[in-house]
Amino acid sequence: MINISRLAHYQRQDLKNLMLLLQEFVITYKDNKVKINYQSRPVILFLSTLVATAGFGAYFTVRNILTKYNEYVLNKRLARPALIRQSSTILKNGSREIFIPKGKNKVSRIIIPKPNLDQYAADKYLYKNFIINQEIQSQQRGTIFSSKFLSQLAIIWRILIPKFYCKNTSLLLSQCFFLLMRTWLSLLVAKLDGQIVKNLIAANGRKFSRDLIYWLLIAFPASYTNAAIKYLDSRLSLGFRTNLTRYIHDMYLDKVMAYYKISLNTNDIQNIDQYITNDVAKFCDTLSGLFSSMGKPFIDLIFFSVYLRDNLGTGAIIGIFANYFLTAALLRRATPAFGKLSSRRTHLEGAYFNDQLNLMTNCEEIGFYKGSIIEKAKLQESFQNLMSHVNKEINISFPYSILEDYVLKYTWSAWGYIFAGLPVFLDEIWPAQDKPDTKADKKAVAANERQNMRQFIINKRLMLSLADAGSRLMYSIKDVNQLTGYTDRVFNLLTNLHKVHSPRYNFGSALGFSDIHGTIQNNYNDGIRFEKISVIIPSSLGSENEPLVENLNFQVSHNKNLLILGSNGCGKTSIARIIAGLWPLYRGLLSKPNDDDIFYLPQKTYFTTGNLRDQIIYPYTYNDILEMGYNDDFLYHILREVKLEYLLKREGNFNVVKDWKDVFSGGEKQRMSIARVLFKNPKLVILDESTNAVSTDVEDYLFELLQKKKITFITLSHRPLLMKYHDFILEIEEDSSWKFHDLTSEENLKSIDNEINEIEDKLAQVDKWEKRKSDIEKYLDGKYEDIAIESSIELPAPLTSQNCSR
Numbered sequence: 001m002i003n004i005s006r007l008a009h010y011q012r013q014d015l016k017n018l019m020l021l022l023q024e025f026v027i028t029y030k031d032n033k034v035k036i037n038y039q040s041r042p043v044i045l046f047l048s049t050l051v052a053t054a055g056f057g058a059y060f061t062v063r064n065i066l067t068k069y070n071e072y073v074l075n076k077r078l079a080r081p082a083l084i085r086q087s088s089t090i091l092k093n094g095s096r097e098i099f100i101p102k103g104k105n106k107v108s109r110i111i112i113p114k115p116n117l118d119q120y121a122a123d124k125y126l127y128k129n130f131i132i133n134q135e136i137q138s139q140q141r142g143t144i145f146s147s148k149f150l151s152q153l154a155i156i157w158r159i160l161i162p163k164f165y166c167k168n169t170s171l172l173l174s175q176c177f178f179l180l181m182r183t184w185l186s187l188l189v190a191k192l193d194g195q196i197v198k199n200l201i202a203a204n205g206r207k208f209s210r211d212l213i214y215w216l217l218i219a220f221p222a223s224y225t226n227a228a229i230k231y232l233d234s235r236l237s238l239g240f241r242t243n244l245t246r247y248i249h250d251m252y253l254d255k256v257m258a259y260y261k262i263s264l265n266t267n268d269i270q271n272i273d274q275y276i277t278n279d280v281a282k283f284c285d286t287l288s289g290l291f292s293s294m295g296k297p298f299i300d301l302i303f304f305s306v307y308l309r310d311n312l313g314t315g316a317i318i319g320i321f322a323n324y325f326l327t328a329a330l331l332r333r334a335t336p337a338f339g340k341l342s343s344r345r346t347h348l349e350g351a352y353f354n355d356q357l358n359l360m361t362n363c364e365e366i367g368f369y370k371g372s373i374i375e376k377a378k379l380q381e382s383f384q385n386l387m388s389h390v391n392k393e394i395n396i397s398f399p400y401s402i403l404e405d406y407v408l409k410y411t412w413s414a415w416g417y418i419f420a421g422l423p424v425f426l427d428e429i430w431p432a433q434d435k436p437d438t439k440a441d442k443k444a445v446a447a448n449e450r451q452n453m454r455q456f457i458i459n460k461r462l463m464l465s466l467a468d469a470g471s472r473l474m475y476s477i478k479d480v481n482q483l484t485g486y487t488d489r490v491f492n493l494l495t496n497l498h499k500v501h502s503p504r505y506n507f508g509s510a511l512g513f514s515d516i517h518g519t520i521q522n523n524y525n526d527g528i529r530f531e532k533i534s535v536i537i538p539s540s541l542g543s544e545n546e547p548l549v550e551n552l553n554f555q556v557s558h559n560k561n562l563l564i565l566g567s568n569g570c571g572k573t574s575i576a577r578i579i580a581g582l583w584p585l586y587r588g589l590l591s592k593p594n595d596d597d598i599f600y601l602p603q604k605t606y607f608t609t610g611n612l613r614d615q616i617i618y619p620y621t622y623n624d625i626l627e628m629g630y631n632d633d634f635l636y637h638i639l640r641e642v643k644l645e646y647l648l649k650r651e652g653n654f655n656v657v658k659d660w661k662d663v664f665s666g667g668e669k670q671r672m673s674i675a676r677v678l679f680k681n682p683k684l685v686i687l688d689e690s691t692n693a694v695s696t697d698v699e700d701y702l703f704e705l706l707q708k709k710k711i712t713f714i715t716l717s718h719r720p721l722l723m724k725y726h727d728f729i730l731e732i733e734e735d736s737s738w739k740f741h742d743l744t745s746e747e748n749l750k751s752i753d754n755e756i757n758e759i760e761d762k763l764a765q766v767d768k769w770e771k772r773k774s775d776i777e778k779y780l781d782g783k784y785e786d787i788a789i790e791s792s793i794e795l796p797a798p799l800t801s802q803n804c805s806r
């Protein structure tokens, strides 16, 4: 540490001591030689900063070189890196290896650690207990650090820094170190400032230039420290965001299908995408920003008040802090609810963003309907909502900013001037009436004045820094308030994710508890069995909701195909939703094959972002299929089976990346879904109107293909014509009742024969009438003679202008 107070002490000593002082100079000039005093503290500080910078620089350069080398080796090892761009593999230890595109035909490798499912299961109780406690406790509103906010932050903190020995801890500790360093440097700068002014008044050029050199040297570590704080701030935010987002992804995209279930219950959470992308980022930014924005003034307050207490006395420090606390209390009372305001703004921004996204996703349909005017009105409405809220925020902030500036900038600094001036005014050593007489006395008075000036400058600077630190702490109230809003939203997101994961999740039932009492038996090998099952839409009414289909009771044995018939909206897809586990089974028993053995083809085919190959193998990755032993020849064979082999010629190869949902026609989309079934080769496939866009001959062909491949299917449709491919029919009626027909039974086969005979008779009638119709047309065309000859019948004379009269 540069001991400037010691320098001041030397200054009062004789010439001999001045020689000692000179030794602490950075540069000495002796015997026509310039010497650097390496033991001088500023020099040590300067050199250590240089060494540290070089050290950090070398570390990052070596790390960079190693990363580049690893990437080079990796890209060389992977013969065709472009192929695995979208691929990810689960490693032996359970972590996931993914390849991120980097430049042309290059990838970099990222390892995502295995999700700690036990930890997540244990965390659930933290969120559950928090809600229970909140219900019990009356909420403390309006406080900066309300217990609710702190408890929420403490729970989320476990995700941000899961253990002591982790990257984020080291970033946080480094941040603390640099914050301390910055305060210490500020203290040095304040002392040096006083010293320079004193030398200026004393017209001591030598000392003035020496202190200026000190000043310039201190500037190196000072700027380094400032940059390091900013750097660590961003890194910390990134570290927090990575941990939090991985935690959320693990919970959101797993077998429980939280992404779907959460979307069903919009009472608790809306626009969840906004929560995951925007709120998490803002929460991490604000939190890491608060460490520096609050940490620095907090440390300043402690350091400077300790130093000032020595100069000004305890009374002054108590006075200063009394003022701070008083005005802080006043400001806090006047602070608007910034947390709530920012959380509402985020919500409205999300709504506006979603409307834009909706327009982009459905632009073709909207274009066909010529719906631009109504879409524009909708967009304008959500934008206007957002704007009026932002306007309200600005209006609320305006008077608060005036008060804040007046109190924090001007009142506090005025207070600072008063206390900094106190020692000068209360100087008892040289009272004003004791006029110096001798020359020595006059010299001593001058020296004392300079000393007073130096002390005033130091005190003033520290007082202003103290006021600045206090005001920055107060300004941070706004940030804390905003953080409260973001914390609440992130906490709400995590709570809902944990809720969805509960086996007793009630889908937002107003009952407050789960009334889902159905049983699902997996690994059932004899087809599928429904026992007293009611199909109920999950809602706040729970099991009390009117069932779409009531009391389903039937069994379809293995290798038998079922056709579920019914009008639009009767609940066909809902049955599939229950089988897939998307909807709860409120009552009854469902026995079905294992989830891995069932494949669903929804009404609307989903096309993933990626290449042509990815569309066939979805939901697998290229690495997965390589491990399964499949290759592109196999995929080509599948395309041929669904009569889509021309796609390969048309698109070039399997690696072509396009927006496939726009490229494929309706029929191609459906044939591509059947290609997925052939690739997956499940025991059972559920086809939801999956062939209604293909021609009848292709439909025949596709159903026969599935039969040939011995893939059992359940078809959901409103077209009875499809019954020819099925063994059973479940007919859903309008009044939520149903009928089950076994088409293979003796009785049904007979009635089908009868129906066929009836249809054939009707067709014969139709032929007859067709012939008659064409006869009449010919007759009207004036060809009656031909008809008469052909049919040997007598026809009346055709109508002409002569014989036709009114």
Ligand SMILES: Nc1ncnc2c1ncn2[C@@H]1O[C@H](COP(=O)(O)OP(=O)(O)OP(=O)(O)O)[C@@H](O)[C@H]1O
Binding pocket: 264, 537, 548, 566, 567, 568, 569, 570, 571, 572, 573, 574, 575, 718
């Ligand atoms: N998430 C939901 N929230 C509320 N109601 C829903 C939800 N999903 C479906 N429904 C309603 O449930 C009823 C049955 O829907 P479902 O999709 O099962 O019909 P469907 O028989 O498959 O009709 P279609 O033949 O038109 O496809 C419909 O009235 C629908 O509006």
